[in-house]
Amino acid sequence: RKEVEQDPGPFNVPEGATVAFNCTYSNSASQSFFWYRQDCRKEPKLLMSVYSSGNEDGRFTAQLNRASQYISLLIRDSKLSDSATYLCVVAPSNTGKLIFGQGTTLQVKP
Amino acid sequence: GAVVSQHPSRVICKSGTSVKIECRSLDFQATTMFWYRQFPKKSLMLMATSNEGSKATYEQGVEKDKFLINHASLTLSTLTVTSAHPEDSSFYICSAMGQGSYNEQFFGPGTRLTVL
Numbered sequence: 001r002k003e004v005e006q007d008p009g010p011f012n013v014p015e016g017a018t019v020a021f022n023c024t025y026s027n028s029a030s031q032s033f034f035w036y037r038q039d040c041r042k043e044p045k046l047l048m049s050v051y052s053s054g055n056e057d058g059r060f061t062a063q064l065n066r067a068s069q070y071i072s073l074l075i076r077d078s079k080l081s082d083s084a085t086y087l088c089v090v091a092p093s094n095t096g097k098l099i100f101g102q103g104t105t106l107q108v109k110p
Numbered sequence: 111g112a113v114v115s116q117h118p119s120r121v122i123c124k125s126g127t128s129v130k131i132e133c134r135s136l137d138f139q140a141t142t143m144f145w146y147r148q149f150p151k152k153s154l155m156l157m158a159t160s161n162e163g164s165k166a167t168y169e170q171g172v173e174k175d176k177f178l179i180n181h182a183s184l185t186l187s188t189l190t191v192t193s194a195h196p197e198d199s200s201f202y203i204c205s206a207m208g209q210g211s212y213n214e215q216f217f218g219p220g221t222r223l224t225v226l
Contacts, residue, residue: 043217096142097206100153
């Protein structure tokens with residue numbers, strides 16, 4: 001079983017749509033959780049950290065369910081500029097080591 | 111956020127040559143740097159963790175004699191791909207973490223290596 005699993009997609013949605021991505025992780029002792037965004041041929045950029053209480057940043061909402069070892073990202077009112085690959089990332093400890101999921105590709109169409 | 115640079119951004123070399131990639135933290139001291147590689151349509155795979163002044167810790171399956179890592183200062187780590195072969199062609203990305211940053215990493219822009 002992969003340490004971090006995501007549906008690779010692609011998710012093709014029209015502008016303005018709401019889209020949700022899910023991710024599961026295998027290590028129940030994992031410490032920190034993140035969503036990164038990666039554009040084609042670029043480095044990943046931190047989108048947001050994920051907390052058990054859930055957190056929201058504008059159109060983006062992230063949620064963590066430790067009991068189910070499940071992380072989600074919700075994007076509301078999709079923009080063309082949201083088209084990218086979204087990486088679910090888990091830190092199994094506080095050493096800085098990050099485990100990346102395969103990524104979910106989102107394509108927002110006009 | 112903090113800035114991490116990588117050089118070169120792109121390199122094309124012949125099979126059998128060695129290639130050095132530099133990773134620099136420009137405005138903070140990076141106690142730990144990480145090296146990743148990414149194949150097309152695949153996720154980032156951690157290759158090694160580099161701490162300033164000590165030997166790098168390599169992930170399982172990564173040959174330490176093939177991928178030499180040096181972290182000589184708090185702002186510079188280098189990855190040398192020795193005797194490169196076409197299968198080493200990949201996107202190599204470094205990231206840097208400052209002291210006490212609690213898993214917050216800053217990524218370099220990546221180096222695209224093509225071995226002919």
